[in-house]
Amino acid sequence: MVGSNFKIGDEVEVTSPIHNMRGTLFQAKIIGKSRDKTKLKVEYNKVKAKIDGNLGRRKRHQQRNEVEEEVDVALIRPLPPQESKYCCFKLGDVVDAFFCGGGWEGVITDVMKDSTFGVYFRFAKEKFEFESEELRLHREWVKGSWLPPLQQGDDSTTEEPKPWMKEDFVQGTQVEICTDEDGFQGAWFAANIVKVMGKDKFLIRYKSIKTDDGKEFLTEEVDAQHIRPCPPQTVVVESFSLNEEVDAFYNDGWWEGVIRKVLRGPRYRVYFKGTKDELLFEHSDLRPRQDWIDRTWVMASQALKH
16 A cells, blocks of 8 residues: 555655755645555645745645645655754765755755854755754665664654754844834844743844934834744845845845846846835845745745756
8 A cells, every 4th residue: 555654644754856956855744645546645834835836836726824745655754853962963964954944955065163064055056054953964764764874862753843943032132023014014124132021022122223313223012923033144146037036125124025127237126015116226235035934944036946
C-alpha cells in the first residue's frame, strides 16, 4: 500500500520537485491519499502557499493561508529529530538553512564570530549568512534511518518542531511597526520595545518619528498584529526588475511598493498601492520586500527565482 509508513495527521517534511527550489524541505501534514492511491495528499502552511503564489503554482480554489498538494511518497520523510545542541558546525558541514519558509541544503564555507556562519547554496551560486539557530545538520532519510546517523544525546523522538527563527520581543528589541492610519498603509517604521505590557501588547519608541513638539521620539502602545522583527539583511540585490515588490525608504519609514519603471543609474519609479503615488528612488533607497508569516521571513516576489 502506498505510504504505508505514514498515516493521516502525520507531520512530515516534503522535498520540492521544482527545479529552482531544488534541495528544499517544507513542513506539511498528511491529510489523505490521491484518488488512484499512488500519491499522498499533504497540506502546507501559509508560508509555502505564499511562495507557491509567487511562483504562479497556486490554484484558484485554494484558501489564502494554506495549500494542498498530491506528492510522491518518495518526496516525503518524517520530521528530523531535534539536535542536542547548536554552535557545533564547522567548515564543510552540509546543513539545512531556514530561509524563505523552508529548509535549504547548503554547505558552510565561513565560520564567523557570534555563532554566525556563511552558507553557500549550489542551486543559487550564492552565499548567505545565518545564525546557528537557523541551521541544522543535513540528514537523509534512507530505508528508515537517518544518514549521517544520530549522535548520542540527539532526541530521536518526533516532537513538535521548534521554530528556527527567533521572535523574542523583550525590552530593548529592535522591531518594525505598521499602522492602520489613512495614508500610512504599507509603511513600516523602526522602533525599540520599551516595555512588554502583556502577551500581545508592547510599549514602543520610534527611532525616527518624533512627538508634535519635535523634542523627543514618539512612544506609543501597539498590539502584536502591528509589530514584527527587523528583516534580516541576508539578501543582497544588484538590481531590481520590472514589477518586482520592494520596500522603499521614504518619510522615515519603509513603504511597500512595486517597481513600475527601471531607469539608468540605476534608479527606479516605484508605485505605492496604499497611497496610489508613484515616486523616483535610487537603488540604495530600496530593499527586497520580505513578509513576516508564521514567524518566518518570506521573500515577497523573489522567492528564490534562481
